[in-house]
Amino acid sequence: MAYENIIFQIDGEVAVIKFNRPKALNAINTDVVKELQGVLDEVEANPAIRVVVLTGEGDKAFVAGADIAQMVKLDPLQLRDFSLALHEVGFRMEALPVPFIACVNGFALGGGTEIAMACDFIYASENAKFGQPEINLGIIPGFGGTQRLPRLVGKGMAKELCMTGVIISAQEAKEIGLVNRVFPADKLWEETMKTARLIASKGRFSVMAVKRCIDRGFNMDLRSACAMESDQFGLCMASPDGREGMTAFLEKRKPEFKGELS
Numbered sequence: 334m335a336y337e338n339i340i341f342q343i344d345g346e347v348a349v350i351k352f353n354r355p356k357a358l359n360a361i362n363t364d365v366v367k368e369l370q371g372v373l374d375e376v377e378a379n380p381a382i383r384v385v386v387l388t389g390e391g392d393k394a395f396v397a398g399a400d401i402a403q404m405v406k407l408d409p410l411q412l413r414d415f416s417l418a419l420h421e422v423g424f425r426m427e428a429l430p431v432p433f434i435a436c437v438n439g440f441a442l443g444g445g446t447e448i449a450m451a452c453d454f455i456y457a458s459e460n461a462k463f464g465q466p467e468i469n470l471g472i473i474p475g476f477g478g479t480q481r482l483p484r485l486v487g488k489g490m491a492k493e494l495c496m497t498g499v500i501i502s503a504q505e506a507k508e509i510g511l512v513n514r515v516f517p518a519d520k521l522w523e524e525t526m527k528t529a530r531l532i533a534s535k536g537r538f539s540v541m542a543v544k545r546c547i548d549r550g551f552n553m554d555l556r557s558a559c560a561m562e563s564d565q566f567g568l569c570m571a572s573p574d575g576r577e578g579m580t581a582f583l584e585k586r587k588p589e590f591k592g593e594l595s
């Protein structure tokens with residue numbers, strides 16, 4: 334599939350999805366959603382991809398939200414399709430076994446904060462800005478903002494952000510637990526790729542198991558979640574990578590993970 338609104342590149346074991354509408358601050362329209370679906374198909378079909386990084390073209394924005402200019406022209410059924418398609422993108426990112434890292438290099442507003450939250454974690458530049466300003470447009474977040482935000486930062490803070498529409502700095506976003514780390518703008522990419530490659534160097538199966546246990550376990554009761562963790566732990570221990578990791582430790586050498594399940 335050819336992409337016009339997204340740049341998709343593979344750099345070793347790391348795939349990079351770059352929103353590429355810098356003139357509209359990388360706002361997400363229906364074409365972007367279609368292209369995201371195509372990119373996720375490629376990620377799913379390519380086992381050589383171990384980590385995916387999402388970022389924005391240019392130095393001003395990650396994604397400044399859904400494309401307001403397009404949204405006002407859509408009828409209710411088209412909006413519903415847009416909503417369902419975008420939600421499906423988020424669910425697929427969460428369901429895929431590879432981790433997604435949001436590398437937020439500027440404005441991440443509305444749908445921008447929301448797509449970043451659908452990633453496994455967020456790194457940001459010092460000049461990045463986050464917020465759910467939909468309330469200023471007379472609407473509410475439509476891509477999981479009222480759901481993923483409270484799970485990350487707590488109900489009170491999520492309500493404050495969604496009810497006021499205020500835009501917060503990267504540092505504030507870090508303080509409330511929305512962002513993992515903040516870097517100077519000129520170091521963000523390098524630091525994000527360093528972490529992406531570090532994760533890519535670990536066992537594929539154990540990285541997948543961590544993602545699965547934390548995401549699925551979060552919405553389960555503790556006993557059931559711990560039982561799931563035990564299952565995944567047993568599978569990891571018995572996998573070739575698990576045996577290699579422990580043997581390498583005992584032999585005082587670096588492990589060579591193959592990512593094979595049996």
Ligand code: DAK
Binds near residue numbers: 412413442443474
């Ligand atoms: N949509 C379309 N164009 C946008 C845009 C957006 N969200 N944000 C910026 N732009 C365009 C501007 O119109 C401008 O275009 P030109 O006038 O040059 O043609 C260009 O990008 C540069 O923007 P500014 O001139 O405004 O730049 P400033 O530095 O002055 O301000 C800003 C930057 C980010 C503070 C400002 O652009 C701004 O407030 N933008 C809107 C931010 C916002 O309200 N975002 C939330 C949008 S609502 C759904 C899923 C998701 C959503 C809804 C439904 N379903 C699943 C159904 C999400 C909704 C949203 O995200």
